[in-house]
Amino acid sequence: MLDRINSPADVAKLGFNELVALAGEIRNQIIDTCAANGGHLAPSLGTVDLTLALYSIFNPERDKIIWDVGHQAYTHKILTGRKDRFKTLRTKGGITGFPKMSESPCDAFGVGHASTSISAAVGMAIERDMLKQNHKVIAVIGDGAFTGGEAYEGLNYAGTMGKNIIVILNDNEMSIDKNVGAMSEYLARIRIDPQYNKVKKDLQEFITQSLPFGETLWKAGDSLKDGIYAALTPGSLFEFLGYTYVGPIDGHNILFMKEVFEKARDLEGPVLIHVRTTKGKGFDFAENEPDKFHGVGKFNRKTGEMVKKPGAAPSYTEIFSQALIELAGKNPRISAITAAMPSGTGLKAFSNVYPERFFDVGIAEEHAMTMAAGMAAAGGKPVVALYSTFAQRAYDQIVHDVCLQNLPVTICLDRGGLVGADGPTHHGVFDYSYLRHIPNLVVMAPKDENELRNMLYTAMEHNGPIAVRYPRGSATGVPVDEGFKKLEIGKGEIISQESKSVVLLAVGSMVKHSIRAAEILREANIYTTVVNMRFIKPLDTALLDELVKDARLVVTLEENALAGGFGSGVLEYLADKGLNTAQVMRFGIQDSFIEQGSCPELLDLCGLMPQQIADGIAKKYGEL
Incomplete structure (x- = not known):
């Protein structure tokens, strides 16, 4: 089937059985490529059916489709002229792991950091309308990215503007709404029925324009309706923001998604379609451990085991994790904060030992930093562990909330420097530059495992803001000393x-x-x-x-x-x-x-x- 797909338009010509067969072939290609190269496996497996249904109705060569973060966009890449090069995914000179405008005209917007799709979609819809064009603008955003503040800023503004955009919420973990089944499908069908929306609009016009005190009556009815509606139906939050809400619907039911997308295409104003998918769909190892297979290195497809270099030294992340656990055992004021990356930053182990002192705030780096500032202002010793590239998102909070007030927040920057296959959106190569000029902030970087441990200890003993930056991957392999040594600040x-x-x-x-x-x-x-x-x-x-x-x-x-x-x-x-x-x-x-x-x-x-x-x-x- 995949041999017959030379452009996204070819997908629209396929029948149901052909789409199902194509989904299986695409999953195989994604699994094989990620086993060889690493990549974001589980998210992309979960959106194969969603992408096929979407491209049966919309054409990314014409319509603007923005894949938030891009973790789930491998099927998009395969269907948009890159199937033959897909085996080069994430390799030098190959195709990137994320949508990139310079790589394909079907990549409407470059991504890699979360929660940007809705804001970008609003901007594209504004320009489309100013130019009097008629293509569709669609943002596909996962439930993880939906925890980011920018997603809500974009969502709110799109509702205010009333522009014709479609937001597809790919919900595979957050369980925004559990009402999946016959009743929710029935509600979805009603809401996308053009006759339903026409009657609703005609009734509003009749009441507000024809009856005495019509506006007051309509608003009073709205208040009563909203209370009942919020209790009985899913998605009321989105309706309040000005969206036509559809869902939740089964994200692996291709036929029903095609029906929903086709009718949503013709609705006026912003539409939010809530789709439930299974992360890692079609690969048992990934379905059973979706977090482990979210972003993977090379692995054995038959066993699901990760391929590791024999005799590799512990990673800097592991060294940091163990050191923080040891230090927290000596100081009950130490706590750990991350932004949706407990495993990636090594804080998963900390959370198992000190669950009451661990805080995962979701993809909300700005909130994480200011929350840490609040904890420090109240006498705590918070440690905020972020990837260097994502800490960029909390720059204002580092300056204004942490350093201006000279608060003892420790910022641990994992993945400092070049990170490899994730590419330019994830390289942590700007942190020395964006931190060095901030008053009150100490910035340090270890040469090996022991120095990382000692820097973390030094940070815990320091009464002010301090940043520790260390690279991805294996450390140097030196024997790890017992205990800790305080370093003199500013001494090489x-x-x-x-x-x-x-x-x-x-x-x-x-x-x-x-x-x-x-x-x-x-x-x-x-x-x-x-x-x-x-x-x-x-x-x-x-x-x-x-x-x-x-x-x-x-x-x-x-x-x-x-x-x-x-x-x-x-x-x-x-x-x-x-x-x-x-x-x-x-x-x-x-x-x-x-x-x-x-x-x-x-x-x-x-x-x-x-x-x-x-x-x-x-x-x-x-x-x-």
Whole structure:
């Protein structure tokens, strides 16, 4: 069946049995590709039938369809001209894991962060109407993304505007409404019946325009109707916001969804269609453990077991998790907060040990940060664990609610630096830059497992805001020490010192690369000093003063954007001191968004592998 699909329009030509057969083929392709490459398996398996029903009625080559986050958009990619390249999913030079406007004209909007689809859809509907066009605008949003504040901002404004847009709520976990069955299907059929809506509109016009005090009477009736309606029918919240609500309906009943979508297409004003799906549909392992198979690495399709490198060191996430549990055992004021990522941030284990001190606020990073500020203001020691890329969403709260008030909130930034196959929407390469300039905030990055543990302990002992940033994946593999050691804020350490002529100042993940680059340079008779600066802010200025005065070349190394990052901080300090900044060479990420690929591939692309670092330093040193 899949061989017959060359464009989305081909889907509309298929009968029911053909659609069912196609759904099975698509699921197989998704499972095979994710087993080989990793990816967002369970969400995309859950929306195969939904996508087929949707594209039987709407055409993404004409209509604007926005897939929120994009976790559930693999079927969309397969049906929109990328089936032959789907095996390259999330690989360097292949197709991305998320919709991307430059990848296909069917990708109406680039996504990767949650809760943006409805706002984007409203914007597209406004422009459509201004240009007097007649295509449809549809936002497909999952229940997880629906917890994000921006989703409600967009939902509210769309209802206020009264624009013709369709919001499809893909509910596979949150259980917004459990009234799935014959009665809810009956209600859905009534609500999408054009005659029902015409009678409702005609009755309103008759009462308000023909009867004395008609407006008052209609509003009074509305108040009574709303109370009864809220008690008896699903979706009343959406009706109150100005939507025609349809559902909940079975998201695996292709025929019924086609009927709903076809009639919803012709309704006036905003429509919200509530669809219930099963996450991981069609793959038993994913259906039984949807969280485990939400975002996966490579796995064995037959056994469902994840493929792990033999002898791999524990991940930084695991080290953080265990350290926080140990520290919480010593301090009852420590609590942990995350935004819908308990497993990804390592806080799932914490929640099992200290459930009363664990808070998952959903996809609401802004709320998480201000809630933490409130807890800190009341005497708590909250730890907010977020992926670096998602912490960007809470920037104002970090500035205004945490740092301005100098509150002891610890911000733990997982996935700092290049994260690999998830690509530019998920690389955490801007945090040094967007945190470094905030007053009162300490920013630090560990070189290995023990330093992460000690930084977390230091943060718990610090009476002010502090951020700890660490990378994705396996740590360095050093033996983990028992206990903790408090670090002196703003003090680095000299790793090796063979010559003061070339000084390598590194932070975080770049320390080990600097050590290896120094070994390569030694073979070329270029001798160096290697420094683990530890702190992006405050800089160890005393150590800089000591080392720079005798150096011919100062090299900064960071897995962060060069603009405004650690190296910029060193340059600023040296310029303010009146030192010759021309002797400074910076390694980091240039002014571009970095594509997806394996982390070694991307580090190579950015010139951050040890051999590249050594070659660059040797060339520069030879020019001095």
